[in-house]
Amino acid sequence: MFILPLVALTAYGQSNGNGNARGVGKGLDKQVERQVARGVEKNVEKQVGRNAEKQVDRNVSQQVASKVSKKADTSVSKTVNANASSRATEKANNSAKNNMEKTLPDAAIANSNRDKTKTNKGQEKKAEKAVPHQEDSTAAAEFVDFAVDDDGSRYLRNQRVLLVSPEKLQELQRNGVTFRKTTQLSSMKKILVELDAENAEVASGISRKYRKAVALNYVYSYQDGGPATASPQGWLPNEALPLNVPPDQQRKLRIGMVDSTVNTQHSSLRRASITSESFVAEGLATPQTHGTAVASVLSGDDAMFIGLLPDASLYSAGVFYSSPEGSDTASLTSIVLALDWLVAQQVDVINMSLAGPGSMLLEDFVNAASARGIAVVAAAGNGGPGAKPAYPAAYPSVVAVTAVDENNRVYYRASHGDYIDFAAPGVNIASAASNGGYRNVSGTSYAAPFVSAVVAGGLSKLQPKALLKELRKHAQDLGEPKRDLVYGYGKVRPINEDRLVYSE
Structure with missing residues (x-):
């Protein structure tokens, strides 16, 4: 004193x-x-x-x-x-x-x-991390707050994802790490942990192992081309690649798709067997345009339009939401949860007409599906000849599909690379418009479902690895001899319903 x-x-x-x-x-x-x-x-x-x-x-x-x-x-x-x-x-x-x-x-x-004080869901941000133009702290606002990594890939700024065992989850909890959400997965005995960026740093500090395991929540996009044009001038799917799979055989098939939600009330899809699940966060707008088009190529059926496998069961996992800037986006978190759900539905094939950056987490999930005997088919990307590899198509366990037109010329915006497996119709394809009627679409997005349908139709005869080997052997070679960077092994040919005979 x-x-x-x-x-x-x-x-x-x-x-x-x-x-x-x-x-x-x-x-x-x-x-x-x-x-x-x-x-x-x-x-x-x-x-x-x-x-x-x-x-x-x-x-x-x-x-x-x-x-x-x-x-x-x-x-x-x-x-x-x-x-x-x-x-x-x-x-x-x-x-x-x-x-x-x-x-x-x-x-x-x-x-x-x-x-x-921090909320358990991580919805409150530190002042230094707040974005000036976004005052809203709701979950929906965080799904439109993007950042860019060193490679130019976009991700959700304040969100991280981690895949852990139940034991590791308990370790994180004992050490004071808080989570947005945890999800027990069906496809593997692990838990998907969603964290905010700050708590991801805490998790990384506990173990060096987590420093690489913590993933940015990357965002992915459709692989469609320019503005769609009005039908009926487009290439009808069943004419572009007739499969000739009998209806009773089709009814045994289960096809999964990771895309936008689907307008199941469209005239071409009303009689289709479609099971839908959305993995988009609450409060976000869910578009239907792209998913409805892809679903119609696979399962459409009305007086004017017939898809590739109209009697097959379709499982639609909705992952895309609309952002204020006008683009439709899917997060890594929603995609891996969709894959996990589709594995639990025991689908034969998963169609992924989307692309984005590589992620160890995404690779783990497509590998897990492949290990279960599920063929994963993805769009090769619309980045053009000089683009970086597009994922998940570029993973070895995934079938990568490029697009060709009626004259077997490659789509001008299609990505090239040594990861391309097959070419399929994907230019000026007739498809269902989500608001009614039909439209013509182009892009590797619309080539992927053709290969998905071919693979699904052949799985009753061969296991996935053997089937893909046959498809490679008998593909229509369009470019340089054998596999090339533009067409892969060539244009896919379907298996005849009676024996291994390929359509010309």
């Missing part, structure tokens, strides 16, 4: 007479009060800082990651200093005898705890 030499001052007043002593005493009393106030204020600020710092350190020490701790210390230190200074001055002016050391630390710690 700050103490002035009051005895010496009193003696000085007595030695100068009673009148002078009273005058000096009054002056000294004011001086003493001022110095006491200043001394107490400084002492309180120091004491408050020390007490609050100790208390905050005890709170922060419970956190696992040093990065999160440093951020919390900085936020708390600023709050404590500001509150301590203003409160100490007020208390010193009112009464130098009040015991402010007890009250101010409690207030400062309460403020620091409010600063450190």
